[in-house]
Amino acid sequence: MEFIDYYQILGIDNKATEEDIKKAYRKLARKFHPDLNPNDKQAHQKFQQINEANEVLSDPEKRKKYDLYGKDWQHAEQFEQQKQQRQSQHSGRQQFYGESEHDFSDFFESMFGGSARSRQTKFKGQDYNAELKLSLTEAMETHQQTLTVNGKNIRITIPAGIENGQVIKLKSYGAPGINGGPAGDLYITFSITGHPHFKRSGNDLYTTTSIDLYTAVLGGETTIDTLKGKVKLKVNPGTQNGTKIRLKGKGFPVYKKDGEFGDLYITYHVIVPTNLNDKQKELFFELSKLK
Amino acid sequence: MQNEEMISADEFCIHYNIEKSFLYSLKDSGLLEITMVEEKIFVPVHQLSQLEKLVRLYYEMDINLEGIETITYLLQRMNEMQQQIIHLRNQLSIYENE
Numbered sequence: 001m002e003f004i005d006y007y008q009i010l011g012i013d014n015k016a017t018e019e020d021i022k023k024a025y026r027k028l029a030r031k032f033h034p035d036l037n038p039n040d041k042q043a044h045q046k047f048q049q050i051n052e053a054n055e056v057l058s059d060p061e062k063r064k065k066y067d068l069y070g071k072d073w074q075h076a077e078q079f080e081q082q083k084q085q086r087q088s089q090h091s092g093r094q095q096f097y098g099e100s101e102h103d104f105s106d107f108f109e110s111m112f113g114g115s116a117r118s119r120q121t122k123f124k125g126q127d128y129n130a131e132l133k134l135s136l137t138e139a140m141e142t143h144q145q146t147l148t149v150n151g152k153n154i155r156i157t158i159p160a161g162i163e164n165g166q167v168i169k170l171k172s173y174g175a176p177g178i179n180g181g182p183a184g185d186l187y188i189t190f191s192i193t194g195h196p197h198f199k200r201s202g203n204d205l206y207t208t209t210s211i212d213l214y215t216a217v218l219g220g221e222t223t224i225d226t227l228k229g230k231v232k233l234k235v236n237p238g239t240q241n242g243t244k245i246r247l248k249g250k251g252f253p254v255y256k257k258d259g260e261f262g263d264l265y266i267t268y269h270v271i272v273p274t275n276l277n278d279k280q281k282e283l284f285f286e287l288s289k290l291k
Numbered sequence: 292m293q294n295e296e297m298i299s300a301d302e303f304c305i306h307y308n309i310e311k312s313f314l315y316s317l318k319d320s321g322l323l324e325i326t327m328v329e330e331k332i333f334v335p336v337h338q339l340s341q342l343e344k345l346v347r348l349y350y351e352m353d354i355n356l357e358g359i360e361t362i363t364y365l366l367q368r369m370n371e372m373q374q375q376i377i378h379l380r381n382q383l384s385i386y387e388n389e
Contacts, residue, residue: 031351035344165377199385202378
């Protein structure tokens with residue numbers, strides 16, 4: 001456990017007045033407060049440090065103890081005993097920062113114990129973050145899944161069309177609040193794994209299908225697999241390699257819009273025959289003479 | 292017709308120890324939607340988390356209303372841009388995996 005320089009965290013020196021501390025704290029809080037830096041873990045951590053520094057330096061009793069024993073925090077216990085003998089009391093400040101995660105460092109806990117939490121200030125519980133992996137096929141159907149977050153089973157409905165990287169917030173599914181404060185929230189980030197045959201871009205799907213040369217030249221029919229079963233397609237005569245066709249409404253469901261779908265784009269890959277037998281070669285030669 | 296849950300502004304102000312005039316100022320700035328029912332003011336439940344955030348910005352971070360308006364606008368833009376980044380990243384991954 002390392003010593004934490006709270007003065008350095010707030011960018012002030014150890015002669016700073018209460019007003020200086022307040023000013024420095026507010027300035028940094030405006031920069032790193034979780035409300036102003038959503039989903040930024042670094043800012044959340046920084047804010048915790050600032051909050052902890054303020055917790056100590058803005059409380060005269062704690063500041064005195066910190067100044068006295070800060071670098072020699074192991075002897076703080078002795079100070080604590082003396083303090084208890086004096087039975088001094090101090091009133092808690094009434095500031096609270098609802099969105100913050102009020103975890104204190106080991107250094108703080110060791111020096112001040114749980115005293116910071118004994119104040120009757122209401123704190124919002126810690127927000128939880130979780131990642132949920134879905135396959136592309138799972139993401140295209142509205143379905144329910146049960147997650148286990150911190151030993152608690154949570155059943156959620158995942159709407160069809162959810163996008164890779166999308167975050168949904170489940171209000172009050174985070175850690176319980178402190179001193180009757182509201183519970184934190186649960187943020188679930190969806191990670192949608194790739195599919196071997198389909199690529200997704202927004203609500204559209206892309207796939208490639210192979211057709212033989214004869215079908216490409218003469219036209220015909222081919223059957224393709226979509227994520228919702230097989231579809232028979234008419235291939236126009238003279239279809240070129242790389243021709244792209246669009247099947248309207250056969251793509252991915254649009255998020256939270258029932259009955260709306262993107263499109264499916266199919267690229268034809270024309271397979272040129274290899275290992276021709278003599279008869280086939282002869283026919284191709286004849287054909288080439290006709291052009 | 293859909294029913295929406297509402298929270299009494301009086302109750303909210305007592306709970307957070309704030310003045311009701313603050314809610315009026317937020318309404319005037321277009322930052323909060325409030326509903327009047329028989330001369331009583333109510334806040335829709337879906338606005339609650341946003342309102343709590345505005346209270347924190349104003350009372351705890353000492354940011355004035357003009358500042359809150361700017362921050363709200365910028366956060367909204369940031370959110371839109373983040374969504375766009377997610378969308379573009381997903382599009383890019385199509386080409387990267389090819």
